[in-house]
Amino acid sequence: MKKAFLLVGIALVLLVVVVGGSYFWRQRQLHAALQAAANPLVTVSATKAEEKSVAPEATAVGQVVAQAGAVLSLQTAGVITGLEFHSGQAVQAGQTLLQVNPGALPGQLQEARAQAALAQSNFARAQKVYAIHGISTAALDKAQYDAAAAAGKVQALQDELANTQLRAPFAGVLGLRQVNVGQYLTAGSPVVSLENLQALSVDFTLPQRSARTLHPGAQVTVQIHDGDRVEQYDATVTAVSSHVDADNRALALRARIAKPTGLKPGMYVQVRLQQAAPQAQVMIPTVAVSFHSYGDFVYVLKPGPKHTLIAHEQPVETGSQVGQMTVIRSGLQAGDEVVTAGQVKLRNGDAVRINNAVTL
Known part of the structure; x- marks a missing residue:
C-alpha cells in the first residue's frame, strides 16, 4: 500500500513539473513574440561613407x-507699312525689320538734293570768278557756306528717312513681335527683342570672404537642370565688381560661357567656383542626411545582439554638395554605414535589416 502511494506521489510531481514547465515555456515564447512585435525589424537601404578627393568650392x-x-524701337513715329520679320527669326546685322510711312520725307530729300547741287554749282562758278578777281572774298565764302549748308540738309533728311526703317544692330535671334502692319507706332515704342545666343554670360554674386580667389580668368562651372539631367557648361570670369555691395556684402561677377548651346537669357543657373586644390573628404549621399533647424544628423548602423544591426542617431556637420553627394566635415568616418532610405520609419536604437534591392 505504501508503495502504491509513493508511485502516485511521484506521478503527481512529474505531472506538476510537466504542466508547469509547459506553462512557463509558453509564457516565455509569448513574451518573446510580444517583444518581437513591439520592436520589429525596420527595412532600410544603406551605404558606406566614402573618402573622396573634393575641391573646396563656392556656389x-x-x-x-x-x-x-536689346529691345528694338524706332526713333521716328509713323504708321507701319511693312514688316519683314517674324517672331523667333534669326537675323543678320543690318537686316531691315520694319518700315513706317515716311510721309513727305522723300520729296523733301529730292528738293534738298537739287538745292545742294545748285549750291555746289554756284560755289564752283564763284571760285572761277574769284580767280580773276571778279568777286570779293566775302562773296566766295558765302557761296562755299551755302553749298555746305545745302549738303548738310541733304544729310539730315537722309538720316531722318533712314530712321523710318528699323534694322538689326547685330546678328542674333528675335523674340516675340509686338506690332502689326497698319499700327501707328510712337517713337521709342518696343517692337521686338533681339539677343545674340552665341555670346552669353552669367551674372552672379559671391560673399566677400571669397574675394581673394575672385579674379578675371578664373574658371567656373555652370549647371542647369534639364528634366532629370544636369547640363554643365564651362565659363570664364571676365569681370569682377570693383566694390562690395553694402546691402549683402557680396561681390558681383560676370563669366562668359564657352559653348552656351541650349541656354537662353534670363535662365537661372547654379555657378560653382573652385577655390583651392582638391582635398580628401568624407562623403555620403545627400538623401542620407536629415536636415533640421536644431542640427543635421544621420542614422549610423552598428552591430547589435544576435547578429542584428542597430540604428544610432549621429549628429553631423555638413559641407558643400557635389552632385548627389554631401561632404561631411565631422561626425562620420570613411567606412561608417549610414541609412539612405527609410529614415522616416526609424527611431534611435531600432533594429534594422538592409535591403538595397528595392526603393523605399
Missing part, C-alpha cells in the same frame, strides 16, 4: 545674360 545662383541684347 551661387546666377542669371544668364546676353552680351549683346
Whole structure:
C-alpha cells in the first residue's frame, strides 16, 4: 500500500513539473513574440561613407545674360507699312525689320538734293570768278557756306528717312513681335527683342570672404537642370565688381560661357567656383542626411545582439554638395554605414535589416 502511494506521489510531481514547465515555456515564447512585435525589424537601404578627393568650392545662383541684347524701337513715329520679320527669326546685322510711312520725307530729300547741287554749282562758278578777281572774298565764302549748308540738309533728311526703317544692330535671334502692319507706332515704342545666343554670360554674386580667389580668368562651372539631367557648361570670369555691395556684402561677377548651346537669357543657373586644390573628404549621399533647424544628423548602423544591426542617431556637420553627394566635415568616418532610405520609419536604437534591392 505504501508503495502504491509513493508511485502516485511521484506521478503527481512529474505531472506538476510537466504542466508547469509547459506553462512557463509558453509564457516565455509569448513574451518573446510580444517583444518581437513591439520592436520589429525596420527595412532600410544603406551605404558606406566614402573618402573622396573634393575641391573646396563656392556656389551661387546666377542669371544668364546676353552680351549683346536689346529691345528694338524706332526713333521716328509713323504708321507701319511693312514688316519683314517674324517672331523667333534669326537675323543678320543690318537686316531691315520694319518700315513706317515716311510721309513727305522723300520729296523733301529730292528738293534738298537739287538745292545742294545748285549750291555746289554756284560755289564752283564763284571760285572761277574769284580767280580773276571778279568777286570779293566775302562773296566766295558765302557761296562755299551755302553749298555746305545745302549738303548738310541733304544729310539730315537722309538720316531722318533712314530712321523710318528699323534694322538689326547685330546678328542674333528675335523674340516675340509686338506690332502689326497698319499700327501707328510712337517713337521709342518696343517692337521686338533681339539677343545674340552665341555670346552669353552669367551674372552672379559671391560673399566677400571669397574675394581673394575672385579674379578675371578664373574658371567656373555652370549647371542647369534639364528634366532629370544636369547640363554643365564651362565659363570664364571676365569681370569682377570693383566694390562690395553694402546691402549683402557680396561681390558681383560676370563669366562668359564657352559653348552656351541650349541656354537662353534670363535662365537661372547654379555657378560653382573652385577655390583651392582638391582635398580628401568624407562623403555620403545627400538623401542620407536629415536636415533640421536644431542640427543635421544621420542614422549610423552598428552591430547589435544576435547578429542584428542597430540604428544610432549621429549628429553631423555638413559641407558643400557635389552632385548627389554631401561632404561631411565631422561626425562620420570613411567606412561608417549610414541609412539612405527609410529614415522616416526609424527611431534611435531600432533594429534594422538592409535591403538595397528595392526603393523605399
